[in-house]
Amino acid sequence: MSRPDLVVLDLLVRVAETGSLGAAARALGMAQPNASRAVQRLERQLGLGLVVRSPGGSRLTTEGEVVVAWAREALEAVDRVVLGAHSLAAERAAHLTVAASLTIAEHLAPAWLARFGALRPDLHVSLRVGNSVEVLALLRAGTVPLGFVESPGVPTGVASSVVATDSLVVVVAPSHPWARRRTPVGPAELAGAELVLREEGSGTRDTLARALADAGVALGEARLELASTAAVKAAAAAGGAAAVLSELAVAADVATGRLVVVGVEGLELGRQLRAVWLRERRPDGAAAELVRVARAVGRPG
Numbered sequence: 001m002s003r004p005d006l007v008v009l010d011l012l013v014r015v016a017e018t019g020s021l022g023a024a025a026r027a028l029g030m031a032q033p034n035a036s037r038a039v040q041r042l043e044r045q046l047g048l049g050l051v052v053r054s055p056g057g058s059r060l061t062t063e064g065e066v067v068v069a070w071a072r073e074a075l076e077a078v079d080r081v082v083l084g085a086h087s088l089a090a091e092r093a094a095h096l097t098v099a100a101s102l103t104i105a106e107h108l109a110p111a112w113l114a115r116f117g118a119l120r121p122d123l124h125v126s127l128r129v130g131n132s133v134e135v136l137a138l139l140r141a142g143t144v145p146l147g148f149v150e151s152p153g154v155p156t157g158v159a160s161s162v163v164a165t166d167s168l169v170v171v172v173a174p175s176h177p178w179a180r181r182r183t184p185v186g187p188a189e190l191a192g193a194e195l196v197l198r199e200e201g202s203g204t205r206d207t208l209a210r211a212l213a214d215a216g217v218a219l220g221e222a223r224l225e226l227a228s229t230a231a232v233k234a235a236a237a238a239g240g241a242a243a244v245l246s247e248l249a250v251a252a253d254v255a256t257g258r259l260v261v262v263g264v265e266g267l268e269l270g271r272q273l274r275a276v277w278l279r280e281r282r283p284d285g286a287a288a289e290l291v292r293v294a295r296a297v298g299r300p301g
Helices: 006-018 021-027 032-046 062-093 102-107 109-119 132-140 187-192 203-214 229-237 247-256 285-297
Strands: 051-054 057-060 095-101 124-130 147-149 158-172 195-198 224-226 242-246 260-262 270-278
Touching: 006 021, 006 032, 006 057, 006 062, 021 032, 032 051, 057 062, 095 102, 095 132, 095 285, 102 109, 102 124, 102 147, 102 229, 102 247, 109 124, 109 285, 124 132, 132 147, 132 158, 132 270, 158 203, 158 229, 158 247, 158 285, 187 203, 195 203, 195 229, 203 242, 224 229, 229 242, 229 247, 242 247, 247 260, 270 285
Parallel strands: 095 124, 095 147, 195 224, 195 242
Antiparallel strands: 051 057, 147 270, 158 242, 158 260, 158 270
């Protein structure tokens, strides 16, 4: 069973309201001959006479009156669909969800989002937080259109743009033997030391592993792996192990003397912090604006 065209149903309703096929056609921007043919096609499709035409105007048959009542209901239902879809689109447009890896979420994203909020007070932004692998997983699943990661590279199918730079530092408790040494730590010594590390998938850990590999040394197994920067710092501050973390993350602890930065040689521990998105879904609108803000603000302070 074929469905009538919505335009001809609207035309039929307007004939009922105006008593004129010509007036109904003009209201819809149709030429009267086209309107007449559309009504005739509908009559053939339904197998009913709907409109009686005369020099004085047009009137509906009894069957036409019944069809018009149903047509009004159908058109109102379609209007509800359109209005509802527009409402959903407006709600989505007014809300942006992005994801960020832990260091970025804790130390950079607040300044970015504050600047962005001042520019777009109409927009509500939600921030999902995880390690870099988890951020990329959210991106590939379509959960977020945009992410921010600190991993040294991005996988195939993901595009990126550098928004800030950062550097990792080796930190220990003041009681640790390295806190008093005058010579820098080399790659082999660092890799062989007792370290407390972030979990697999962390951009911080991946950056360290790649830097060691570039120096010809493999990162060994850690006795302790922790899923948050705060936990790693607490473990290092306890005195038993060294940690390698973002200088952003340890700045306050170093300033208060809770942790001590250890000199390192032979390792490139600088890194680029990136906005990431799927190649086929380049950010636009609010997401693109947030990338521009992040790039402009970079590392505040």
